[in-house]
Amino acid sequence: MGVGRFCVQRRRRTGTITIAAASVLGLVATLGGCGLTGGSGEVTLKLVAADYGDSAANSSQKYWDKLVEAYEEEHAGVHVDVTVYSWNDVDAKVKEMVDAGNPPDMAQIGAYADYAAKDLLYEADDLLSIPVQADLVAQLADAGQVNGVQYGIPFASSTRLLFYNKTLFQKAGLNAPTTWQELAADAEALKADGVKYPYALPLGAEEAQAETMQWLLSGGGGYTDAELGTYSIDSTENVATFNWLKNNLVGKGLTGPVTPGRLNRAEAFSAFAAGDVGMLNGHPSLMQMAAKKGVKFGMVPMPGREGPTKVSMGVADWMTAFKQNGHAEQVGDFLDFVYDKENVLDFSREYDLLPVTNSASTVMSGAPQDADLKPFLEQLALSELYPVGRTSWAAVSAGVKKRIGGAVASGGSPSAILGQLQATASRAESAE
CATH class of the missing domain: 3.40.190.10 (Periplasmic binding protein-like II)
Incomplete structure (x- = not known):
């Protein structure tokens, strides 16, 4: 069990400091010690994530660095160490870590069912607050289930x-x-x-x-x-x-x-x-x-035999949390922050992806700046996802x-x- 499992009390936010708000307030967190575990009251969470950028200028590493900076500013004693890999490598990298007995606390990857079948993952109920769970698009959350239990938390979505x-x-x-x-x-x-x-x-x-x-x-x-x-x-x-x-x-x-x-x-x-x-x-x-x-x-x-297709294809990528290090409270609190409306909007707009929360989807559906994504949002409600809940x-x-x-x-x-x-x-x- 990781250092500080019961030392850091999980704090529920009454108001989340998002990336944008942190910038406005001029909050700066020092990331030099990220990845190091300090005293008995400190915990370092390790996250492996996929890169959605198409160049160094918009690498997902930059998105995560800003988000972690904002999070650590209001969560003393909790550090988040993020490593970003390309989509060609990220699933294999996580598998290597798991096979070596050293899984990350969190992995943002393309699949989850194999890990859930081996009882390696936390259930979403163990991690997310009720408001955050309720805000997830139901169709996507349902696709994250194995035998009726949600292990895969949708992180990004898309339609065709x-x-x-x-x-x-x-x-x-x-x-x-x-x-x-x-x-x-x-x-x-x-x-x-x-x-x-x-x-x-x-x-x-x-x-x-x-x-x-x-x-x-x-x-x-x-x-x-x-x-x-x-x-x-x-x-x-x-x-x-x-x-x-x-x-x-x-x-x-x-x-x-x-x-x-x-x-x-x-x-x-x-x-x-x-x-x-x-x-x-x-x-x-x-x-x-x-x-x-x-x-x-x-x-x-998409055209169909007699007219426009009534069911489109939907795709979701997944956030997962491994149980081995025992940081459920800290992981859950960090993920609540990740799924804050403004943070979801920032990510979706940066990478032209569809939000996985109802609150962010509502904003994007009515915002002029997101008008080009509206047709995809409309298709999401009619979409069917891969059967990813099956190993x-x-x-x-x-x-x-x-x-x-x-x-x-x-x-x-x-x-x-x-x-x-x-x-x-x-x-x-x-x-x-």
Whole structure:
């Protein structure tokens, strides 16, 4: 049990000093001793977090440094040591620490179910105050549960919309599509105009599970059966969706020069920002990326068979807290601070992400400065998230990344590939 577990009394705030307020008041905390444990009344919390920035100028390390400075100013005896890693490394780094028997107090990562299954994590009830728990977007909080108990605390969220290049669409005399048939027709017209990627379909290893889920949902299916709670990857609806993709987009040369199974999301986004893509599914960060390159774009809900998709794909990243060091009180108090409305707003605005609290979402929905994120906020209420509460999801996601591109490849069989993925899911479920 960590030093000072019972020495530092958890103090409930009547008014949180947010980053902005701390700046106004001129409060400066000395961080030189951060990471060191002092006397018997001092506790150092270690947090490993992911980097949402795209350069050193907006690294998440800067966000956390400011937040910790403000927190430590009003919490004498509690230090927070934050280490930020790229998304390519952070999950693996945390796993290494856990496997070595030295987990951080907190980890802000992409998954939580495996750690919860091994009884390594605190429940959210052990950490967060009731007002903070109540403020979490219910849909996201529910996705953080394993067997009805919440272990994953949503930290950031996002949804997908169909982005289209307004300049290319105007040149071809097109309107944004609302159905699959219109999307295919638009892609045909864009191809005739010489557009490199009429519809960019990134089914490469980087994020194939996301593009796949968006298309499954638009076809009335998904990874799981909502009523039965079981995997339904090879359902009739899902097979029909991938048959349509193979025959009406990929087979007709409407997805560009790179085979979908080899096209990664980052490459597709870069191509869109370069003006080479007519349409693709994108999340909020693509707005800034495209705007920087001068690309004029529009955004609409993903087209479906008969009209706009009624269910969008939602994604959440997770804050977790490991039990080993025994700092539940201090961790809980720090997380209450992290989830303060102004701090959530600061983070969401810095990285073009959707807030995970109702209070911050309400502000963003009505603030002119956040108008570009409003369509994504509206989709969040209609979204479905990955089945991250299942320890089997890691194996299923890996399988999708490896195999799904073959479903739309020349000579590929959607029913066979989806059947293989269903078998992978069944085996992973049996191993839980």
